[in-house]
Amino acid sequence: MDKQQWMAVEEYLVSTVVGQDEALDAAAADAQRAGMPTIAVPPNHGKFLQLLALMQGAQRILEVGTLGGLSAIWMARALPEHGRLVTLEHNEAYAEVARASIARAGLDDRVEVRVGAALETLPVLAEEGAGPFDLAFLDADKENNPAYFEWALEMSRPGSVIVVDNVVRGGRVLEADSDDAMVQGVRRLHTTVAAEPRVRATSLQTVDSKEYDGFLMAYVEKPA
Numbered sequence: 001m002d003k004q005q006w007m008a009v010e011e012y013l014v015s016t017v018v019g020q021d022e023a024l025d026a027a028a029a030d031a032q033r034a035g036m037p038t039i040a041v042p043p044n045h046g047k048f049l050q051l052l053a054l055m056q057g058a059q060r061i062l063e064v065g066t067l068g069g070l071s072a073i074w075m076a077r078a079l080p081e082h083g084r085l086v087t088l089e090h091n092e093a094y095a096e097v098a099r100a101s102i103a104r105a106g107l108d109d110r111v112e113v114r115v116g117a118a119l120e121t122l123p124v125l126a127e128e129g130a131g132p133f134d135l136a137f138l139d140a141d142k143e144n145n146p147a148y149f150e151w152a153l154e155m156s157r158p159g160s161v162i163v164v165d166n167v168v169r170g171g172r173v174l175e176a177d178s179d180d181a182m183v184q185g186v187r188r189l190h191t192t193v194a195a196e197p198r199v200r201a202t203s204l205q206t207v208d209s210k211e212y213d214g215f216l217m218a219y220v221e222k223p224a
């Protein structure tokens with residue numbers, strides 16, 4: 001098993017059940033043109049998030065880490081007309097590209113891209129009473145994962161689902177003594193979630209065309 005095979009399988013999956021379309025292709029192309037790192041969710045993960053939103057009957061979705069807006073587009077497509085997705089992005093230039101891609105996908109009526117450090121914009125959202133969010137997708141810097149998780153939990157309701165991307169990092173999650181702040185962030189996320197009595201959680205390992213990684217998924221059982 002190697003990356004070539006993962007990539008070939010991903011192409012097969014995308015060409016069969018997942019499906020692609022022009023708005024997503026254009027969003028990916030614009031992200032690349034804008035010089036963003038190629039770390040957007042692969043289409044089959046984006047579709048997975050969309051299905052989760054549908055299963056949740058989600059009307060409010062929170063995303064931390066917009067990048068080019070691909071995952072926001074996937075998830076927002078599960079929203080009813082009056083639904084709302086708020087996505088937080090640190091980089092102003094990335095946010096501009098994402099806004100344009102979201103508008104081209106016809107979703108600017110229900111998606112809001114907010115610029116700022118999420119550690120600052122999350123408390124503002126909470127203050128505004130923007131929640132409870134039915135689904136939260138945390139996919140920003142990994143160092144602050146535990147704090148992002150706590151804010152997502154704060155703005156949840158019993159039955160909410162919180163998904164965190166990139167929790168395996170090529171297996172480096174095992175490196176307890178790592179001096180990589182991102183690895184330490186995903187390790188602290190796991191210990192934080194394990195000790196959190198309000199959620200029931202698991203983490204899955206994934207492979208895709210880019211990497212061996214994984215995501216954590218938590219179901220909120222008790223009032224935040």
Ligand code: DHB
Pocket residue numbers: 039040041139140165166
């Ligand atoms: C990185 C971030 C991501 O969100 C991702 O999906 C893959 C890698 C990173 O910062 O290394």
Ligand code: MG
Pocket residue numbers: 039040041139165166
């Ligand atoms: Mg990610």
